[in-house]
Amino acid sequence: MQLLFEDLKEKLKKKNINLSYQRLKVLEYLTQVRTHPTVDQIFTDLQKDISTLSKTTVYNTLRVLVQAGLVRVITIEDNETRYDIDVRDHGHFKCESCGKIYDFNIDMNSLIVKDLNNFKIDDKNVYFKGICPQCL
Amino acid sequence: MQLLFEDLKEKLKKKNINLSYQRLKVLEYLTQVRTHPTVDQIFTDLQKDISTLSKTTVYNTLRVLVQAGLVRVITIEDNETRYDIDVRDHGHFKCESCGKIYDFNIDMNSLIVKDLNNFKIDDKNVYFKGICPQCL
DNA sequence: TACATTATTGTACTTAGTACAAATTATAAT
């Protein structure tokens, strides 16, 4: 996990994105808390360490990280935008009972569809909903 | 198209959902306007016909229709909830240039993943983003 | 028709996210 964080710092440097204290803290948080947190969760938790933290900074930082391709946005639910440090292709399952979001492996290449022959595809998201084993 | 609308009216009756004027108008709109409209688009257009229409009614109606399984929610973008009268399995592609949302066929069964063996899956969504042929 | 139930409407409220200017911090050059 620590390796991932150091790796991400390198990637930021290479993209000429300043490694400010706040940005590093957000990045560190996302590498450690793998529950696909919302802005509010990130802000509330980080504020315990950084008392002067502004929610705007969290929004700004996440926008920067998403644009840099280091973080992905999850819009599985219309009323909650979530963030994921894992940008590799994978699906998300939301349990409608406990609310937890699970990652699952998926072969995105097996998804390629003839209908989109002449389309330039930049981003693929697969969202499932239902009930998880623990809640069943 | 008219056949679809009549068919949907039947389904509403069978589910004991009142066929109020407003609900029928929303349903009719969704069968005719296949651009995956937002609440605001539905409300603005229908208000031309129904001057007393309330946005709350549109929200209520859509909730009823979604719960009845006659309409599906599309959360491809975090800042815009859209609605689709086509509840059959299919994917959605959003062009990040013109904003248009395209439907595409997809074999959801080929997607089944071992990671979700003990999960009860109720809803499957596939969202792609990129640039459409017209914008390329 | 009269009653009970359900749906609609409008207002007030909540909350996620944005705009923007002031203050702070970092960067670079001399």
Add this chain to the structure above:
DNA sequence: ATTATAATTTGTACTAAGTACAATAATGTA
């Protein structure tokens, strides 16, 4: 080190989506 410049953070005000709820209207039923 000092200054000038640029970038970042912060806080406030604002916008817009969506909800809560009570009053009104419409509908179904005996």
